[in-house]
Amino acid sequence: MNKLVLTGIITTIVMLAATWMAVGGSKGGMNDDIVNLLAVAGAVVLVLATVFVVLKYVRQMQDDTATGTLADENWDGIGEYKNELPMGWAITFLLTMIWGVWYWFVGYPLNAYSQIGEYNEDVSAHNTKFEAQYKDITGDRLVEMGESVFLAECKVCHGLSADGIEGKAADLNHRISKEGVVHAIMNGASNLKSDFPGGMPAGLNYMFADGEIDKVAAYVAAGLPASDTEGAALFEKGTCTGCHGASGEGMAYAGPKLNGFDIATVASVLKDGKKANIGTMPAFERLNDKQIEAVGAYITSLSK
Amino acid sequence: MFHWLEKRPFFFAVGVFIAIAFAGLVEIVPNFYKASQPVVGTTPYSTLELAGRHVYIKNSCNACHSQLIRPFKAETDRYGHYSLSGEYAYDRPFLWGSKRTGPDLMRVGNYRTTDWHENHMKDPAGVVPGSIMPKYTWMYTNLADIDTAYAEQITIKNVFAVPYNKPIPMKDGSTSVVKLADTLDGAHASALEEAKLVTADMKDQAIKDMVEAGNIPEIVAIIAYMNSLK
Numbered sequence: 001m002n003k004l005v006l007t008g009i010i011t012t013i014v015m016l017a018a019t020w021m022a023v024g025g026s027k028g029g030m031n032d033d034i035v036n037l038l039a040v041a042g043a044v045v046l047v048l049a050t051v052f053v054v055l056k057y058v059r060q061m062q063d064d065t066a067t068g069t070l071a072d073e074n075w076d077g078i079g080e081y082k083n084e085l086p087m088g089w090a091i092t093f094l095l096t097m098i099w100g101v102w103y104w105f106v107g108y109p110l111n112a113y114s115q116i117g118e119y120n121e122d123v124s125a126h127n128t129k130f131e132a133q134y135k136d137i138t139g140d141r142l143v144e145m146g147e148s149v150f151l152a153e154c155k156v157c158h159g160l161s162a163d164g165i166e167g168k169a170a171d172l173n174h175r176i177s178k179e180g181v182v183h184a185i186m187n188g189a190s191n192l193k194s195d196f197p198g199g200m201p202a203g204l205n206y207m208f209a210d211g212e213i214d215k216v217a218a219y220v221a222a223g224l225p226a227s228d229t230e231g232a233a234l235f236e237k238g239t240c241t242g243c244h245g246a247s248g249e250g251m252a253y254a255g256p257k258l259n260g261f262d263i264a265t266v267a268s269v270l271k272d273g274k275k276a277n278i279g280t281m282p283a284f285e286r287l288n289d290k291q292i293e294a295v296g297a298y299i300t301s302l303s304k
Numbered sequence: 305m306f307h308w309l310e311k312r313p314f315f316f317a318v319g320v321f322i323a324i325a326f327a328g329l330v331e332i333v334p335n336f337y338k339a340s341q342p343v344v345g346t347t348p349y350s351t352l353e354l355a356g357r358h359v360y361i362k363n364s365c366n367a368c369h370s371q372l373i374r375p376f377k378a379e380t381d382r383y384g385h386y387s388l389s390g391e392y393a394y395d396r397p398f399l400w401g402s403k404r405t406g407p408d409l410m411r412v413g414n415y416r417t418t419d420w421h422e423n424h425m426k427d428p429a430g431v432v433p434g435s436i437m438p439k440y441t442w443m444y445t446n447l448a449d450i451d452t453a454y455a456e457q458i459t460i461k462n463v464f465a466v467p468y469n470k471p472i473p474m475k476d477g478s479t480s481v482v483k484l485a486d487t488l489d490g491a492h493a494s495a496l497e498e499a500k501l502v503t504a505d506m507k508d509q510a511i512k513d514m515v516e517a518g519n520i521p522e523i524v525a526i527i528a529y530m531n532s533l534k
Contacts, residue, residue, distance in 0.1 A: 119375035119376065122377050123377050152382075156432055157420055157431070165423075168420075168423045278419070279505065280419060282417055284415070286381070286415075
């Protein structure tokens with residue numbers, strides 16, 4: 001038995017012993033577990049194979065002598081033998097070229113990762129799910145959805161309870177304030193261009209005598225109560241009825257509803273934004289139709 | 305030729321470098337050039353907006369607010385379309401920020417208005433309950449630095465060829481021109497004109513009086529800047 005084989009046997013024993021100790025010393029040990037047994041068996045096979053292969057090549061390096069014809073190329077005395085290209089290599093090389101062509105022109109372009117692509121998939125998946133889930137909701141569920149949209153998008157200006165935070169934004173618990181009515185009569189209102197393209201002209205105060213504007217504003221702000229006959233008469237005198245309807249119920253393309261909120265009125269404001277006596281509200285293009293409907297239902301429910 | 309090259313490691317290394325650098329040039333430069341072009345609708349800052357941007361930087365707004373919307377649904381729902389690199393073409397330096405203690409401000413001009421900013425800067429918690437943003441009351445008394453803003457405009461126009469006084473294509477197919485005055489006095493006048501548009505929507509009479517008297521407080525400049533972020 002020569003020295004090399006002896007070294008191999010000793011290495012094998014040491015490595016197997018190390019494996020045995022590592023497994024035995026670990027928490028739980030072998031634990032009669034088939035997976036642990038297989039792992040150890042795998043380790044034994046690996047150790048044996050490694051030792052066998054290393055032994056083979058070390059021997060070969062010791063015994064081999066060079067044969068064959070030298071190539072013409074020679075670099076400072078270092079030459080090279082002419083060897084046939086192994087068939088396996090040649091085949092692998094050709095296959096790699098074919099795969100490369102496929103990868104560059106088909107595989108990569110079709111499977112390339114794109115962050116924006118993932119985003120688009122994400123959004124369309126969400127939208128599909130959203131539509132399927134909420135298409136038919138009505139009543140209380142619609143109002144609940146409106147409330148959560150309100151809390152996400154609207155409360156920053158209108159406040160948690162939609163009261164406008166002490167006059168910093170419109171108080172949505174009432175359709176319109178007295179100041180708002182006066183402002184519209186004096187300055188006109190042409191915010192809701194999409195639904196009411198004509199707008200309301202400025203300077204309608206010439207319709208009213210002194211003090212009458214206050215009275216009609218109070219009437220409208222109170223929600224056009226039937227009991228206020230004086231206000232109702234002024235409402236008609238000021239030709240408000242011509243566009244807003246006899247009881248302020250609104251008229252398509254002419255003037256929005258004044259005697260309370262409804263989904264369509266809220267939708268008009270969300271579509272175009274609004275600028276009046278309190279300040280400016282931006283348009284909310286980011287909400288989808290169902291969300292707009294829901295917010296409209298929620299705001300309508302506040303003043304009921 | 306290759307025999308010659310193979311025997312000279314230095315020149316061989318130079319050859320390798322040129323080959324790889326050329327590949328890099330072909331791959332990187334056209335893409336980079338394309339991505340850094342201003343997006344249609346992106347305009348340079350006007351004098352007042354730039355002064356507002358200086359106020360933004362001076363008060364370290366970017367320490368708590370980012371200006372970068374990532375392409376995730378949760379972000380685009382809240383802040384609008386994700387950011388494109390060309391939208392920062394006129395930002396020097398860009399103000400992406402790295403931490404959101406407060407919300408992103410990349411498109412704040414789309415969903416907040418002058419009067420809201422006026423209330424909010426005075427007392428953030430009064431508008432947004434639970435907000436930890438401090439009050440920026442000094443912005444209502446300190447004056448905006450129009451001189452520096454104008455100097456920066458002149459510099460970037462000359463050095464980076466920022467298209468002031470030139471038609472810029474907008475999204476709807478029209479063109480718009482951001483005017484840059486020829487003189488410092490002219491810049492003050494145009495900034496004042498812009499400031500008056502902002503104060504028309506503000507409530508604070510003291511601010512209106514200041515602008516009427518020809519002084520532009522920082523709050524007006526920063527609101528002009530906020531409104532320009534779209």
